[in-house]
Amino acid sequence: MINKDHAKSDFRKSCICTLRFMSQYTKIRKDKTIVKKLLQVINELNARKILIYIPMDMEVNVLPLINKLRKRRGFEVYVPYMCGDTFKAVKYRLPLEVKKFGIKEPRNSFVRAKLDLAIVPVVGIDKAGKRIGFGKGMYDRFFYRLKRKPTIVFTQRILCMTNQNLTDQYDIQADYIITS
Template sequence: MKNYHKSDFRKSCIKRLEFTSLFLKYYKNKIIVRELKKFIQRSGSKNILLYIPLGIEVDVKPLIVSLRKSRNKSVYVPYMQGDSFKIVKYRLPLHKKKFGIKEPNNSFVNPAKVDLAIIPVVGVDALNKRIGYGKGMYDRFFDRLNYKPTMIFTQLILCKSEHVLSDCYDIQADYIITN
């Protein structure tokens, strides 16, 4: 029964995000990226896991560009592998892969621990646990790490359930930055 509600919630959040106007997206993206920059500066994070955004996700590309110019910051992104992903250094060119997700070339750089993970969400439940696209890739990735970085969830429009919809393995936010 729980998964039925979780999938309904996921669908309604995606629908809300898809119908956000381009002007509103542009405006919200700028505000959220500015807040993320401030957070990164305050936290002193050096190794940062970001993502290459899909259309309904916060566009963090300006943040990636900005962080790459900084000497003391390393930017990593997911590289899909099996039922999860590994992290690779963000490099151009990007290639469109499974689910329409863009990725850099596979690299064998094994980074030091990621200090901060900025993660896109479709929605969050009452426990601030992530409702994603339903593939479980982020959940599996973080479950396999032997440490826990600070996790920030991003979303253009907060889509939060007042009910607990998550499963025990769903990842939980330390912070949620939205507009």
């Protein structure tokens, strides 16, 4: 019998390899398509308080979406701010500083917002539609601790999905999965 953790690790490595070796032109084209789809979901759901990640190279570049939302009246944009084994949602504002794992973050703030929508990057998705991330569990811990769960949207340039159940009960599941 195959160890679930080993299978999950192998699947994660395979997905990362696929995501890493994509031309810059392809990344840009796919990212524009995904950002357009994200805007449609935001408008359809009338989401105003949105958690969104600051992208790393393998993740969908959502910075144009962040900039559009910040210019619109009535929208609040939050991003993850790492705290120990999880993160908290802080208002997006400049300047950004490079922190742990090479992730950019704004300065810490003490805002408690009831999020309407969370846009979450994924490395892969298992058979149950649950997130496979980089293996740190920060998103899982963050959402577990929330009293009111927002609508969750997974983003990925190329759908990297397995027909196996590799996740645990506490792993987060999306309401929407958006790829190009």
